[in-house]
Amino acid sequence: MTKIVRTAATEPFKPMPDDDMIVCRCEEITKGEIRKAVYDGMSTTNEVKRWLRCGMGLCQGQTCQKNVQSIISRELGLKIPDIGQITGRSPVRPVVMEVFANDVLDVHEEA
Amino acid sequence: MRIAQHPILGTYEKGQKVHFTLDGQDMVGYEGESIAAALHAAGVMTHRYTAKQHKPRGIFCAIGRCTDCVMIVDGQPNVRTCITELKEGMNIQTQYGVETKEAWEAKNK
Amino acid sequence: MKRHEVLVIGAGPAGLSAAIEAAKNGMDVAVFDENARPGGQLFKQIHKFFGSKEHHAKERGFNIGKDLLKEARDLGVKVYLDATVMGIYYDKEILVNHNGEVDHFKGDTIVIATGAAENMVSFKGWDKPGVIGAGAAQALMNLQGVQPGEKILMVGSGNVGLVVSFQLLQAGCQVAAVIDAAPRVGGYGVHASKVARTGVPFYMKHTVVEALGEDKVEGAVIAEVDDHFQPIPGTEKTLDVDTICIAVGLSPMSQLADNAGCEMKFLPKKGGNVPVVNEYNETSMDGIFCCGDVAGIEEASSAMLQGKIAGSTASYKNGYIDEDEWQQSVEKYRASLEQLRTGMFAPQNKGRTDMTETDEGIPLSKSLLAKGYVTDEELAEFPACSTKVSGVHPVIECTQNIPCDPCQDACKFGCIKVGSNISKLPVINPEATCTGCGMCIASCSGQAIFLVNEDYEDGFATVALPYEFLPLPQAGDKGKALDRSGKPVCDAEIVSVKSSKVMDMTNILTMKVPVEYAGTARFYRA
């Protein structure tokens, strides 16, 4: 991880005209919320995700991650590798619990 | 609108005509096509209303990734309609948050 | 625990090619794909591919998919469909969700070929129904047979945006405009030109500001952007559209590689977070390979070669081929890959906007990069575009260095030469005689070849052009000829329509136009 020094903001938060635009579709998180989270000290993709839930919805950030990252990196003046990625986790698609529970059966080859 | 004849693909292989319901209304589509495609062909754009802002959502990625097109299918919420095949007799409901319209309205009265 | 020697994740071009290569060498291979239909994105690709013969050039993507699948099955590769690989665990174990059942598989080799996901751009109202990804448009029209919308705004002028715009037109939709925040068209000029000549306007340095409408898209506001991609107030335009289609690039779908423990790196030139791979497409995890878009966004043709290199390397590592055989095959595939990685659009040139001339030293068309079509004046600089030849002859409006050469094989009479560097611009051999057969027109994946005959009749010329729309005009039909920008310029009469199996659904329309329009009339509208 890149070294990031965090201290309290000295300037008040500056709203922007498109702050109400949705960025994370699943969890309905806006650009303004993301900017405010960064202002409040959330300084990595994961921290913003954990604070706001953007990237924690059904699609697991597959749609919005890049857009969230570009907002964070622009606000902080950091590069995307510096703010990190959401970790790829199993299951990569939603799986019904009963199916998960049923993990001993054969997978049938296509007919 | 369905494409009757395509300059490269010709005609599309479609299965049997099937009947299903959307919020109780009778609809028709073809076996094997996705629920989302059948609804789109019938001019249905809104698949659900979101939980927080109550905004309409429909097809977005159409390949099972974005999960925007989810609906309640045979009682199951959050079913990705773009990759779920249409079947005879399916009961499809517009999803409100993660519930039916009735449950949503009862809760938000 | 069930085992196969090779587990391939993703039955797209890269995965199937890796499977074929490994199976050919005697390995026991299983391929898993989350879709009901294999082929990855190939089955949505109804256009003809670029490259050389060995790269399946001039074949349509979905046919390549069918061929690969057949070859894999003939070699005994097991293909599991509707089989989502949910995770990769220690010791090369995968967990597969297949039709409501979950199973564990282990392999000695894993090939991750999961492809790419679409990038998205957020703007006001982009969550409304009617804003869709380009992949969604393709899935609806090319797989499901449903029009994505009636009037569509295409956001993005890369190859995906251009190809899908053309496909939308083929599906009978209107494309209101192609816009891009970048100052120049991002995709192949020939793809842009075939869209532009139908009358679709291009707005570079424009972005979509808002999707209008209550419950669905009922219009789009676009605006010009400044050098920092910020909309310039006062430049807004409202377009009457019901669908906004987003095609702003792809990101490697690399979650499984990350999940497997492969070393990852964020590389903008490769499209995002990618597994670090060596020259054999092997990741930091021994025996785990990544090929195709998941290892860095490229074309399907490159994905197939990467798959072959991985398949060959796995075969060598497991003792199925010896070192010489391995090195020879890898050399061959790598040379083929290098051919594809030449020219202006090569991966190393991604994002470059400073190129001003072709490899041959001819100035690049500025109009093409700004509006999607080349002007008459600019075209005059290109050697294969001369109209001052007697009798029927090809005019090749190919103005960028793209790795593609089917035109030189298409002409049996040796009229067209590209040479061994397939990114070179084609030139016309003045010694050879054109018979007007039209095979070059049908072979050109960019639909950039026309046959022009200024001596057709007194005062009239004919222009033969590729045509992939319905309804197909008939000889004797009268309509308008459009120029490269899609503007009607003169009356036109169809004198012949040629369709044949070898032309693979590309029809050749020959229209009669006043001779002064021989150099400008490039499309026909009834």
Add this chain to the structure above:
Amino acid sequence: MVTVAAEKKKASLIIIGGGVVACATAYNLAKKGMNDIIVLEKKEIGNGGSCRNAGGVRQSARDVRELPLAMYAVSNIWPTLSDELDVDVEYVQRGNLRLGKTEAHIKTLTGITKKSTDAGLDVKMITGDEAREICPYMSDEVIGASWCPTDGHANPLHTTLGFYRKALQAGVTFISGVKVNGIRKYRGRARFVDTDDGVYEGDNILLCAGWESRAIADTVGIELPIIREFSECMVTEMEPDMFPVMLGTAESDFYGGQTKHGSFVMGGMCGMEPYVSEKDRFITNSVTAPCLSRGIIKYFPVLKDVKIIRTWSGWYDVCKDKVPIIDNISEVPGLTIAAGFCGHGFGISPATGLAVSELILDGESHTIDISGLKYDRFRAKA
């Protein structure tokens, strides 16, 4: 906000580790006027167990030595923490059920319950039917449960990052991406912190880096009997509100509950963990999510159609006697340690932050009795 100016490497207090204990302690100290603090975090704020746990805020089934922390937190801190931190920490105090399906389970639960009631906690054994009245979705297999109505759950992400934000606003400096390699003494006191980013210097040092504390403490000759234990969690899609109680089982098949968001967060182990944990990454095990799913469905058949959208793993920092070490290290003046929370540190973290702040400022924890958590309590068998 991030600043890169004015390289600060010296402070009254250096905190090693950027988890919830660090953030809560820094917040408590800053509130009392001590904000000349640098927090050093190897990765990201709250990256370890702090943001990987399922959010239990539980007093029942706690060892009596750490019960005072849990009871103080539940009585005095959790109910008002959202207001204090200015973020909804999603604290829900609707009880904890620990379920049993066999007579042996009931015997285990009864034993644990007695220990808690002896220590003054309101917890009791109830029947299966009584448990089903509290949570009607439970299967008939449940024959009894322990019930602590004042237990609950909260959002660990908001809590950890909420403490972080408040501490930051109060003037604390947090530096992430810096790996600590050891501590050095100067004139008899712990003073220097050696890192990949050079030497940091503090009048006091607080070590709260989970199981990794052990190797760091070792550099000043303090042996912490802490090992790491692998554990996994999973989260479902959003569901309609079904039940607010926090759940556990006598057999430890799983634990967890439904969050305010609507998703269920459930954790547990499959039995293969000691062998998995030889490897160093936060990877999950292929059999754990299926195993947890089977466990959950047995108790809650209604959840069988709910989709799991993510699984993850983390390390418990397990102390020899299953309670943490929270103490000033008398052998190394200037060093305070708070580690070894054994996977149940989140619920007590607001109280831990208070107790540690008093240890550092006043030399002792006078509000909460942590006398049973001393670092030098470990003995060999007699």
